[in-house]
Amino acid sequence: MIIKLTGRLTHKGTNYAIVETAGVGYQVYLSSGTLADLPGGGEVELWTHEHVREELHDLYGFRSERERGLFLELLDVSGVGPKMAQNIMSLGKVEEIERRIDASDVAWMSRVPGVGKKTAQKIILELKGKLTDIGSSDPLGSEVVSALMNLGYSREQANQAAVQSEEGPVEERLKAALKALVR
Numbered sequence: 001m002i003i004k005l006t007g008r009l010t011h012k013g014t015n016y017a018i019v020e021t022a023g024v025g026y027q028v029y030l031s032s033g034t035l036a037d038l039p040g041g042g043e044v045e046l047w048t049h050e051h052v053r054e055e056l057h058d059l060y061g062f063r064s065e066r067e068r069g070l071f072l073e074l075l076d077v078s079g080v081g082p083k084m085a086q087n088i089m090s091l092g093k094v095e096e097i098e099r100r101i102d103a104s105d106v107a108w109m110s111r112v113p114g115v116g117k118k119t120a121q122k123i124i125l126e127l128k129g130k131l132t133d134i135g136s137s138d139p140l141g142s143e144v145v146s147a148l149m150n151l152g153y154s155r156e157q158a159n160q161a162a163v164q165s166e167e168g169p170v171e172e173r174l175k176a177a178l179k180a181l182v183r
Contacts (some may be wrong), residue, residue, distance in 0.1 A: 001025075001150055002059060003143055006045045008066045009038055015086070016069055017061070028061035029082075031089035037063060051082045052150070060086060064156045065142065067094050070131065072146065076155045079119060087112045088123075097122075144173045148181070157181060 005028065007021030017038060026062035028046060030038075038044055040047045046061035047068040060082055062068040066088065074085035091097060091112060100108045101124050111122035147170075160178035 001147060002048050002050050003063060003146065004045065005048050005059070005061065007043070009041055009044045012038065012040070017044075019046065019061075026059055028059045029086055030114060031086055033069075033093065034061065034063050034067070034097050049082075049146070050150070058082065062089075064094070069142065072149065072155065073127055073131060074123070077123050080123065084112065084114055087114065101127050101131060102129070104128065125137050143170050144177050148172055148177060153181065 005019055005021060005026060007019040007026070008029075009017055010020045010025060011018040012035060015032070015035070016027050016029045017035060028048065046063065047065050048062070049060045049068060049071060051058045060071060062071060071082075071085050071089055074080050074088055075082065080088075088097065088109070091100075091108070104124050106120045106124060108113055109115060109123060110117055112133075115123070123127060142162075144162040145155070145158040146166060148161060149155060153161070158177075161180045162173070
């Protein structure tokens with residue numbers, strides 16, 4: 001699993017960028033705001049989420065851990081996939097999206113292609129009040145949560161297990177979290 005990617009920006013597409021690191025070019029899907037913020041041809045650092053389905057491995061990139069956290073929260077909403085979550089992320093900065101969700105702004109959320117009134121209401125219902133902890137000060141804990149979610153556990157299960165895991169390297173925390181989930 002790739003959590004962070006640092007390298008040279010070699011190409012910008014309509015909804016993706018190619019970041020070259022150690023001689024390998026990675027295609028990373030980005031929100032329109034993140035894509036616009038990237039410097040042309042310079043060194044970039046992106047937080048990422050690797051989405052695996054069947055034989056495809058897609059990388060979604062973010063400028064901050066907080067932005068990545070919001071994306072993962074959106075993925076937890078049933079019916080929201082990575083493309084829809086990325087389109088929602090293109091509505092604005094993380095703070096604005098969080099504010100609009102907390103304000104139950106269904107009309108604003110419905111501007112996203114593929115997000116109707118019912119989907120917007122579902123997103124708001126499931127995320128309202130949950131977004132204040134995004135980008136916590138424990139990056140290792142968020143790596144454990146992300147790894148557990150990639151293994152098929154829900155965000156709630158992953159968060160509970162990550163909290164129970166001991167301090168230490170990610171590998172040890174992940175083992176402890178998995179043991180807690182098996183019990």
